[in-house]
Amino acid sequence: MVTGLLARAWWDRLRGRLEPRPYPFEHAALLESPLRQLFASPRRVFAALDLKPAERVLEIGAGIGYYSLEATRRIGSSGRLICLDIQWEMLVEARRRLRAAGSESAEFVQASAEYLPFASGSFDHVILVTVLGEIPDRSQTLREIRRVLRPGGRLSVSEQLPDPDFVAPDTLRRQLRAAGFVEEATRKQFPLAYTSTWHVGK
Numbered sequence: 001m002v003t004g005l006l007a008r009a010w011w012d013r014l015r016g017r018l019e020p021r022p023y024p025f026e027h028a029a030l031l032e033s034p035l036r037q038l039f040a041s042p043r044r045v046f047a048a049l050d051l052k053p054a055e056r057v058l059e060i061g062a063g064i065g066y067y068s069l070e071a072t073r074r075i076g077s078s079g080r081l082i083c084l085d086i087q088w089e090m091l092v093e094a095r096r097r098l099r100a101a102g103s104e105s106a107e108f109v110q111a112s113a114e115y116l117p118f119a120s121g122s123f124d125h126v127i128l129v130t131v132l133g134e135i136p137d138r139s140q141t142l143r144e145i146r147r148v149l150r151p152g153g154r155l156s157v158s159e160q161l162p163d164p165d166f167v168a169p170d171t172l173r174r175q176l177r178a179a180g181f182v183e184e185a186t187r188k189q190f191p192l193a194y195t196s197t198w199h200v201g202k
């Protein structure tokens with residue numbers, strides 16, 4: 001069933017008809033597939049992000065929280081993680097997992113990335129893992145991310161295949177530069193993923 005979903009989405013992509021839309025909750029199991037664990041495990045992806053203790057972090061499109069627990073481990077009990085997602089069911093599952101693992105430093109907010117319900121300069125770091133390609137208005141989203149980051153705050157994006165919404169590194173580079181971000185590093189996580197870290201330009 002999941003293979004069928006992927007095949008259909010790739011067929012749409014190849015025909016230029018893939019609509020940006022949220023990944024369906026009923027296929028959430030694929031978000032923790034063994035392939036992901038091998039090439040894009042939370043430890044592996046977050047090793048590239050350099051999250052620091054006590055940081056205020058916004059994870060946009062947190063899904064079922066596959067990466068969120070690693071984020072809370074890295075920022076520690078003095079840090080704050082906000083898991084934001086457009087789908088409430090995803091957040092319910094993320095909260096269940098984090099609470100089961102004993103993590104208390106996360107909050108859960110249902111909203112669209114295009115209109116972030118936070119004051120300007122609220123965060124040290126914003127993270128998106130396999131989310132950007134699902135958002136219809138990417139320019140508006142990048143403006144919002146820039147607004148909610150503090151001066152010098154950081155933005156990290158991880159993209160992974162075979163996600164049909166995969167954003168290629170060159171496209172990401174062009175769009176983030178246009179939105180006023182400055183690249184720090186882009187690491188290929190061979191052979192299926194990359195993670196790119198940026199900061200707000202002056």
Ligand SMILES: C[S@@+](CC[C@H](N)C(=O)[O-])C[C@H]1O[C@@H](n2cnc3c(N)ncnc32)[C@H](O)[C@@H]1O
Nearest residue numbers: 022023061062063066085086087112113129134
């Ligand atoms: C492919 S899943 C990835 C989930 C998680 N980041 C991971 O890597 O396991 C994409 C997530 O982004 C969320 N999403 C899609 N469009 C969104 C939007 N406009 N605003 C907020 N979240 C969105 C979806 O609901 C879904 O949970």
